Amino acid sequence: MGGRAISSPNTLSSCNAIGRFAPSPTGPLHAGSLLAALGSFLNARAQGGLWHLRIDDIDPPRAVKGSVGAIQMSLETHGFQFDGDIQYQSAHTDRYEQALKALDELGDLFHCGCTRAMLGANGSCQNDCANKSFTTTEPTSIRVKVPQNTVIILNDSVLGGQNWHLGQQLSDFVVRRRDGLYAYQLAAAVDDASPLTTQVVRGRDLLDSTPRQVFLQRRLALSSPEYGHLPVIKDQYGAKLSKQQGAAALDNSHPAQNLRAALRALGQPSPPSGLKDSESVLEWSRSRWDPLRVPR
Numbered sequence: 580m581g582g583r584a585i586s587s588p589n590t591l592s593s594c595n596a597i598g599r600f601a602p603s604p605t606g607p608l609h610a611g612s613l614l615a616a617l618g619s620f621l622n623a624r625a626q627g628g629l630w631h632l633r634i635d636d637i638d639p640p641r642a643v644k645g646s647v648g649a650i651q652m653s654l655e656t657h658g659f660q661f662d663g664d665i666q667y668q669s670a671h672t673d674r675y676e677q678a679l680k681a682l683d684e685l686g687d688l689f690h691c692g693c694t695r696a697m698l699g700a701n702g703s704c705q706n707d708c709a710n711k712s713f714t715t716t717e718p719t720s721i722r723v724k725v726p727q728n729t730v731i732i733l734n735d736s737v738l739g740g741q742n743w744h745l746g747q748q749l750s751d752f753v754v755r756r757r758d759g760l761y762a763y764q765l766a767a768a769v770d771d772a773s774p775l776t777t778q779v780v781r782g783r784d785l786l787d788s789t790p791r792q793v794f795l796q797r798r799l800a801l802s803s804p805e806y807g808h809l810p811v812i813k814d815q816y817g818a819k820l821s822k823q824q825g826a827a828a829l830d831n832s833h834p835a836q837n838l839r840a841a842l843r844a845l846g847q848p849s850p851p852s853g854l855k856d857s858e859s860v861l862e863w864s865r866s867r868w869d870p871l872r873v874p875r
């Protein structure tokens with residue numbers, strides 16, 4: 580029997596594309612986060628894939644109470660339906676611990692006693708901590724060594740070919756912080772690895788994190804997802820909108836209008852003016868999504 584293609588968001592597609600939106604719970608969504616939500620959503624759904632909501636809550640000192648509820652409410656108001664339950668990085672600490680153990684077994688890790696003020700311009704250890712020993716009571720971060728000849732090459736779905744001489748830019752970076760918390764680079768590398776995630780679409784402010792995350796995935800023998808980096812929205816002073824800097828929260832009373840503005844910023848076609856609700860705007864845009872139209 581000939582069946583009609585169904586684009587149910589809850590059906591695992593044959594292509595198994597899995598995208599995600601991964602806000603930190605540091606405040607309500609703003610116009611910049613809407614761009615990341617929309618780009619990652621359309622990129623996954625255009626391929627009939629799944630789209631997860633992951634809350635990057637591994638940094639409790641930065642968490643703002645009530646943000647998760649506010650983020651979820653704002654996404655729902657804008658017509659975004661995510662698949663499965665909300666994922667919380669705080670529930671994944673076993674994964675991160677195992678990754679640290681695996682890196683340690685490869686001989687890739689060292690303790691570093693440097694404070695922020697002691698680090699070099701690119702954040703690397705400048706004090707040869709790799710060759711020092713520390714007592715267990717001294718506060719240290721754990722860093723991964725990046726061999727000098729490390730080159731990361733990948734094809735960004737938005738920006739095209741990217742090429743980083745990572746080993747020449749960074750000799751090491753933090754995977755567990757001095758306060759004992761797992762670093763964003765480690766947690767994102769592990770959670771974003773395929774098959775948990777097959778596509779990461781996010782703001783260009785995170786572009787320089789990508790080679791570090793891909794480096795970790797390769798050391799851990801994990802498959803990297805496809806990456807795509809979207810433009811970031813700047814404030815009147817040219818700084819990236821950020822929740823921590825108190826960027827204005829999205830006005831949830833005009834979701835379709837917000838989506839239209841975000842689609843324009845992503846270089847996508849404008850939905851017909853007759854489409855008034857956010858679900859119709861998203862559905863119309865889904866089949867027309869083209870990452871190559873996103874401004875570079």
Ligand code: GLU
Binds near residue numbers: 600601602603767785
């Ligand atoms: N949680 C990070 C943030 O909100 C983004 C993580 C990501 O998309 O990789 O900036």
